[in-house]
Amino acid sequence: xxxxxxxxxxxxNGLLWVTVTGEASLNNAVKxxxxxxxxxxxxxxxxxxxDCSAMTGVLSGLDRYDLGSISAEYALQRSEGSITFKVxxxxxxxxxxxxxALVASNRGVTTETLLDMSNAIEWLNPFARSVHSVLPxx
Numbered sequence: 782x783x784x785x786x787x788x789x790x791x792x793x794n795g796l797l798w799v800t801v802t803g804e805a806s807l808n809n810a811v812k813x814x815x816x817x818x819x820x821x822x823x824x825x826x827x828x829x830x831x832d833c834s835a836m837t838g839v840l841s842g843l844d845r846y847d848l849g850s851i852s853a854e855y856a857l858q859r860s861e862g863s864i865t866f867k868v869x870x871x872x873x874x875x876x877x878x879x880x881x882a883l884v885a886s887n888r889g890v891t892t893e894t895l896l897d898m899s900n901a902i903e904w905l906n907p908f909a910r911s912v913h914s915v916l917p918x919x
Contacts, residue, residue, distance in 0.1 A: 795826035796905060805838035805876060807848060814852040818859050818866065827864050828905050832898065833872035842880065849884025849892075856890045867908045868892040869901035 799817045803809075817829050840848065856866045868890060870882055879894035886892045891908075895901040 795824070795909065796828045796830055796902070797821045797824060797826055799829065799831045800835070801831060801833045802835040803837070805836055805840055807840060807844040810840070810848050810881075811851050811855075814848070815855050818852075818856050821866065822859050827860070827866045828908060829866060829868045830898075830901050830905060831868065831870045832901075833870060833877050834898075836872060836876050839875045840881075845878070845880040846884055849881035850888060852881070853885040853888035853890040856885075857888070866890050867905060869905050870894045871896070871898055871901045 797817060797820055799813065799820075801813055814831075817831060821827060821829050856868075860866060868882070868885070870877060870892065872894065873896055877894055882892040882894045893901075893904050895904060
């Protein structure tokens with residue numbers, strides 16, 4: 782699986798944009814999410830958009846559960862409880878079905894699965910306006 786991470790200030794204030802391609806696996810998905818959280822902390826943002834629309838393969842239900850659980854735990858540790866990450870995941874079934882996002886949300890990381898980029902940006906925009914959306918830089 783390949784990943785590209787960059788801060789997309791021109792789209793919305795402080796949005797970290799992650800593009801994922803390749804075959805899905807639990808280990809790679811966890812690693813990509815952790816890299817995204819680390820980059821967000823480094824850049825001083827809590828807004829993350831993960832574009833999985835070019836990803837292939839399907840994780841099992843248990844893998845999706847583990848992905849949501851492990852990812853949320855990592856994000857909460859990195860934020861040190863001071864701010865909640867807002868994560869929009871773009872993709873379509875069966876690759877992205879929203880289960881991992883639901884698990885992460887139930888564990889304190891606000892996560893939504895959307896079908897296209899414009900809806901994902903629209904979903905994240907109120908968070909950028911309603912809170913400063915900035916983590917302290919390490």
